[in-house]
Amino acid sequence: MTKLAQWLWALALLGSAWAALTMGALGLDLPSPCREVLWPLPAYLLVSAGCYALGTVGYRVATFHDCEDAARELQSQIQEARADLARRGLRF
Secondary structure: OOHHHHHHHHHHHHHHHHHHHHHHOOOOOOOOHHHHHHHOHHHHHHHHHHHHHHHHHHHHOOOOOHHHHHHHHHHHHHHHHHHHHEEEEEEE
């Protein structure tokens, strides 16, 4: 099963549980304060997921490691390519 299918199954399961609880399909008579919390729950979860994603991206950017060896190798390849092109008559 792909990751997308797993996420869709989880969202469908949570969505159906949320709908069953808010619409009273399970025969449970929830008190009014519980229903008031349940109605905006998907919006809260969406905002929480967005905050988590933003925090994760920020953390990954803050702890990004430079690859000094790879940078030196790339610079040497660029110099080799420029020398080869200059030998063939291309001027920079």
